[in-house]
Amino acid sequence: MRNTIRKIIFVICTFMVLFLFFQTKDYSGSPYKWTRAExxxxxxxxxxxxxxxxxxxxxxxxxxxxxxxxxxxxxxxxxxxxxxxxxxxxxxxxxxxxxxxxxxxxxxxxxxxxxxxxxxxxxxxxxxxxxxxxxxxxxxxxxxxxxxxxxxxxxxxxQIYFGNKSDLMYELFTLSNKELIVGSFLFLLAIIIFSLSAHFWKVSRYFCLGSIYLGLLILALAIFILVESQGLVFFFFNYAFDYYAEFIALFLFPVFIYRFIYYFYQLKCSKKIWRLGEFHFIFFFLALLGQVTGITDFFTLQWILLGCFGITLLMSCYFLLREIAKNKKLVTIVSWLVLIILLIVFNSFIFAEKTEVAIYDLLLFIVIAFIFYFLLSFFYELSKLFKIRVDNEILKEQIKQHKTHYDRLQQEKDRLRRVHHDMKYQWFTLEHLLNESGERAKEYLTTVVDSFKVTKSHVDTGNYLLDAILTEKLEKANSMGIEPKMEIMIKKELQIELTDCSILFGNLLDNALEALEKLEKEKRLLDIHILTKKNLFIIKIKNSYNGMVKKVGNRYMTTKKEKDFHGIGLESIRQIVKKYDGEFEIFYDEQYFCVEIILYGV
Incomplete structure (x- = not known):
């Protein structure tokens, strides 16, 4: 059913684009040029x-x-x-x-x-x-x-103007420059929001759908302001196209507002808000149909639109007020909606009384301020979404470290099971050899003992998770031809959460090994110092590197090819150091890169 609706919407949109092209293609003129005017x-x-x-x-x-x-x-x-x-x-x-x-x-x-x-x-x-x-x-x-x-x-x-063409162009630019600047700024802002929505699409589609409608809302306002400014003639002169662009932007504006509220706020009345958006979309379609057939016109329709918009705003305020006790965030948006309703009524009264008051600028200012309130809410939620994204990456790293540890435990368990299984046969063989020949029994015993020797590098600090991490990283270092210099003197009972320990050492050693991979084998050096003194936990990791450091402000950035999550590792380390009221310092010269961390109360 949804696919059918999407196909229908696509066909309608295609028809509208073609209609717009054929209706406006004969109304183009050359763009204007201007110089300073008298x-x-x-x-x-x-x-x-x-x-x-x-x-x-x-x-x-x-x-x-x-x-x-x-x-x-x-x-x-x-x-x-x-x-x-x-x-x-x-x-x-x-x-x-x-x-x-x-x-x-x-x-x-x-x-x-x-x-x-x-x-x-x-x-x-x-x-x-x-x-x-x-x-x-x-x-x-x-x-x-x-x-x-x-x-x-x-x-x-x-107004009517008379003078040289260049003077008239400057006058026209002066009349339109404020709206041109505001409209262009809003247009760029809409593009930025669309880009951010695409970037975070996989993190939260629901939030990004709300963001897309916010972008469309700002884009509609930008188009309306740009057309009203008359400044578009300096870039593009087709007043018929401007007419339809303004028509579409104005009549779809309420649709985008209600769609944004639907996706952005978690409301019990969300279905009712969705229906208000549907009503305005149907109204837009009928208005466009009436415009095309000549049944009605823009001037009459815009007043009908304002009336309908005022009524639906009142309805939305009523729906939101019923939920305001449980959702305090709705207080501000209800206040804005009420203000827009009052301005619509005031604007209608001013026009009906033929009172010459410049209400357009005031109404436009309030609408822009209303959208900027939406923007502040958007960027606040976006910051939380970014934090969720970082936390997800940290969680993935935690899961990875835990899996590595449990895989090692499982391997050790399987090895012990095999040893236990084989032990009885080995004892029988040894007993038989002792009865026959002492020399052969001694040789067999040497072979058995050698089979029990652990060929892998193994670290024993008393902290099983730290042992697992260090053992894994040392094995990787050995495979790269590196013999790390190690000094580890820590107490067995560390007051640090296992997940923090996993993330901290996992990221520190991964960063060091990734830097060493870029060097020739004979230049690879790695020093690891882990000490506890009273309530201090001191970590120092020093490695050789290729001398390339990417730094933006006070932040060190990744030099990896995969930059989607650049800086996640260092950001994770910073969060852990901050959690334990610690200190985090980075030192480097042309040959060596060194990280020093001190955690307190550990």
């Missing part, structure tokens, strides 16, 4: 007239024009100064992708049909358009006719 604002003292009405009035832009019918023309007129200081003048007009026409003293200069062919004459986000003016335009009257999509313009008619 004052090019041309927004004041325009004569405004509604087509079909006699009244005219002066207005400064940006301004919301009211009392117009759908598809009715709004006519703006203004005369250019007689002293024109621009050698190659341009007019820059902002439009919500609505149809507009520019005339100069009755002569047609420019037409922008908007997106009515694919958007049924309706509006979307703001776009800026450059109109080249004739050199002899001074003293002439500019007339701009903008066709309204509704009973009022969608938002305010934007």
């Amino acid at each position: 004052n090019v604002d041309f927004s004041d003292a325009w004569q405004v007239q509604i087509d079909g009405k006699k009244e005219t009035y002066k207005a400064n832009f940006p301004k919301i024009i009211e009392d117009v019918e759908p598809n009715q023309w709004i006519i703006l007129r203004k005369r250019i100064e007689k002293e024109n200081k621009y050698s190659k003048p341009y007019l820059m007009v902002g439009s919500s992708q609505q149809e507009f026409v520019v005339d100069l003293d009755g002569e047609h200069l420019y037409s922008m049909e908007g997106m009515k062919r694919i958007n049924y004459g309706r509006t979307s986000g703001l776009g800026w358009f450059l109109i080249k003016m004739p050199k002899n335009c001074e003293g002439k009257e500019i007339q701009i006719r903008i066709r309204s999509s509704y009973k009022e313009t969608s938002g305010a008619i934007s």
Whole structure:
């Protein structure tokens, strides 16, 4: 069933990508270039007239024009100064992708049909358009006719600019640079989160799924901000593509929020939170279908979306409040959700009352702050996940050392069993030889005694686990042609946990032997000193090496090819030394590498 759903989602996504490409491919323009600008604002003292009405009035832009019918023309007129200081003048007009026409003293200069062919004459986000003016335009009257999509313009008619092209580009960059910086930063942040999710996928898939949705949430916000900034025209100029990108980012934003909450917080109401995300995804699909068929439009849908989002936020707050007594972490997120609900209501009231208050920046700031709260929670959980990963590696090392010890015990047990089994036959043989010939009996006895001699290097410190580790490592050293110099004087009852002892000596000796493997046999030297004095446990491991040390800050890093878990061994040693309030020092020169450790109370 899941595979079928995934295939359906894949087909839908493929269709959306193809649809987006074919809908937007004819709306591309050349990216803009800019240099430093002078004052090019041309927004004041325009004569405004509604087509079909006699009244005219002066207005400064940006301004919301009211009392117009759908598809009715709004006519703006203004005369250019007689002293024109621009050698190659341009007019820059902002439009919500609505149809507009520019005339100069009755002569047609420019037409922008908007997106009515694919958007049924309706509006979307703001776009800026450059109109080249004739050199002899001074003293002439500019007339701009903008066709309204509704009973009022969608938002305010934007500012109008007049000047050299380079000056206008700088002005546009100045208008958009803040959003460009914020949007680009959020975009990069989303990429980083996706990378971290992929890196930790095998450690915790559930956490990484939450991280992916957090990345998508930030990516959607980044796309929305970048499109709204209008700064994308410096890199990519296709206002139809911008329209659909903004549409998708805005309508999928609630889906990503609820999916993130579902995966990131362990909730009893998780299924209900999942259903809220499903509702918004269905709403997005229906909204896109309505947009494609012309049943409805972006401007109307965004208000429906805000209303639905407000309702689902209230529902999610209710679900979370029922669990808040048992999960104190939910207090903060409920507070944020309530704040967003209040801002949505306030924004709706401001727009309905036509009050000119800059609510957009405030709402955007709160949403960004809300996402950064999610980010702090994400990185806090990520640090715990990294610790789990390190602990898992330490645990694997512990298991490896224990297995080595128990394997040795099993080998010794099997050897003793064989000796016990063979002993009775050897006694019978010896008795028979003694009756026949004393010399032959003596030779046989010598052979039996030799068979009992332990050919392996064996260490006897009184600590069986330390004996097993040292014996194993010494055997490896012997196989490498190394005769270690050893000084071991310890008490039998060490006050150190077996697992700590295993990790400590296992890592120290493994690091030394790995360094020695890179040298020629005649240059391999290894000194091992293990002493106890009163309550001090002193360890000193010194080995020759190839003179290559990788150090980052105060940390020594691995030089192994397998770098996925680099530094795990040294980190394990540091944790054990810290546990026993000890000291850990590393000394080295061009020939020798030395580690000294002192543990207290051992």
